[in-house]
Amino acid sequence: MRLSMRLGETVRTIGKGLGGIAIAGVLMLAPVVGMAAAPPAPIVQAPASPLPPPNISAAPAAGAAVATTPPAAADGATAAAPAAGSYAPMAPTPGKGMPVDGRLSFQDQYSPIGDYAMWMHDAILLPLIVVISLFVLALLMWVVVRYRRSANPVPSKTTHNVAIEIAWTLIPVLILVAVAVPSISLLAKQYKPAPKAALTVKATGYQWYWGYTYPDNGGFEVVSNMLKESSEVKAGERARTDADGPNLMAVDNRMVVPVGEPIRLQTTGSDVIHAFAVPAFWFKLDAVPGRINEKVLFIKEPGVYFGQCSELCGARHGFMPIVVEALPRPQFEAWVLAQGGTVGPAAVAAATPKKPAAGPADDPAAAPVTAAPAA
Numbered sequence: 001m002r003l004s005m006r007l008g009e010t011v012r013t014i015g016k017g018l019g020g021i022a023i024a025g026v027l028m029l030a031p032v033v034g035m036a037a038a039p040p041a042p043i044v045q046a047p048a049s050p051l052p053p054p055n056i057s058a059a060p061a062a063g064a065a066v067a068t069t070p071p072a073a074a075d076g077a078t079a080a081a082p083a084a085g086s087y088a089p090m091a092p093t094p095g096k097g098m099p100v101d102g103r104l105s106f107q108d109q110y111s112p113i114g115d116y117a118m119w120m121h122d123a124i125l126l127p128l129i130v131v132i133s134l135f136v137l138a139l140l141m142w143v144v145v146r147y148r149r150s151a152n153p154v155p156s157k158t159t160h161n162v163a164i165e166i167a168w169t170l171i172p173v174l175i176l177v178a179v180a181v182p183s184i185s186l187l188a189k190q191y192k193p194a195p196k197a198a199l200t201v202k203a204t205g206y207q208w209y210w211g212y213t214y215p216d217n218g219g220f221e222v223v224s225n226m227l228k229e230s231s232e233v234k235a236g237e238r239a240r241t242d243a244d245g246p247n248l249m250a251v252d253n254r255m256v257v258p259v260g261e262p263i264r265l266q267t268t269g270s271d272v273i274h275a276f277a278v279p280a281f282w283f284k285l286d287a288v289p290g291r292i293n294e295k296v297l298f299i300k301e302p303g304v305y306f307g308q309c310s311e312l313c314g315a316r317h318g319f320m321p322i323v324v325e326a327l328p329r330p331q332f333e334a335w336v337l338a339q340g341g342t343v344g345p346a347a348v349a350a351a352t353p354k355k356p357a358a359g360p361a362d363d364p365a366a367a368p369v370t371a372a373p374a375a
């Protein structure tokens with residue numbers, strides 16, 4: 001009886017002694033406990049399958065082999081307005097703008113915002129999480145070993161320690177303030193409005209496909225449906241091939257946009273809430289019925305990039321992928337013409353705010369690339 005009473009007392013006193021240290025650990029961990037749940041290992045990016053050279057898969061047509069020349073380098077003086085029909089879909093580059101087997105980190109980024117966000121993740125958050133997790137683990141192990149009952153039979157009855165209390169309050173606050181600076185800056189960059197001259201593209205989420213409208217190019221809409229596998233299509237229906245993209249991610253008609261210039265991407269929903277998300281651009285924006293959301297999309301390299309609807313929107317939510325094809329301006333305009341759109345004065349005026357409405361013969365490629373959003 002007496003023994004059990006003594007035991008109970010000892011447990012309580014040890015508990016009190018440990019309490020302070022344990023709380024210190026918890027407080028240190030608390031601000032990042034959500035992030036700390038991630039495995040601390042992947043500091044180094046998984047050796048994702050090496051990226052093969054672009055356009056390795058057979059392009060459907062010669063025209064699809066788009067050069068990686070940025071549009072700014074194009075010599076606009078000689079080129080005439082692109083002829084309709086000269087567009088051919090670009091073949092995706094394996095591993096670029098799409099998920100990769102075994103990868104632990106985010107997809108490679110192809111927008112300035114994405115570079116910044118990726119830097120914040122790799123250079124700030126992940127090291128911080130690793131250090132804090134290891135620190136808390138070391139504290140716990142130290143307490144478990146050093147203050148176990150056999151090594152510390154008479155525990156300290158300390159209840160308050162002003163110095164430690166100030167430290168475990170102040171240090172987490174300082175860490176959070178330090179993280180808040182790049183974090184708020186990233187948020188602000190993402191919501192910086194597009195420059196006036198930016199091309200507008202409107203993505204509309206439907207149950208269960210996407211529509212892409214080009215108000216600056218005559219207002220046509222491209223309806224984009226997922227391509228089925230050859231085993232699933234009816235006779236005469238188009239099936240997915242590798243030139244379209246990976247299974248469940250390829251679509252019949254892509255959202256084609258110019259590369260290297262800011263795009264005012266607007267989203268809306270026609271029925272329920274969808275979300276337009278492309279991981280390689282660090283882009284995710286809800287598409288809400290009855291309202292227009294807007295964000296700047298800036299793509300650094302020509303390519304085919306894959307995304308998915310990211311708001312649970314019904315039975316076929318998982319089957320409304322997004323495919324963005326970024327092309328140099330001349331090829332983009334060839335595509336616009338092939339869709340029955342216009343690249344006339346309105347489009348040129350949109351691309352060159354300082355120039356008064358230019359004639360359709362004016363070469364749109366000569367238009368200076370508008371300044372990228374600071375990132």
Ligand SMILES: [Cu+2]
Binds near residue numbers: 273275309
């Ligand atoms: Cu959806």
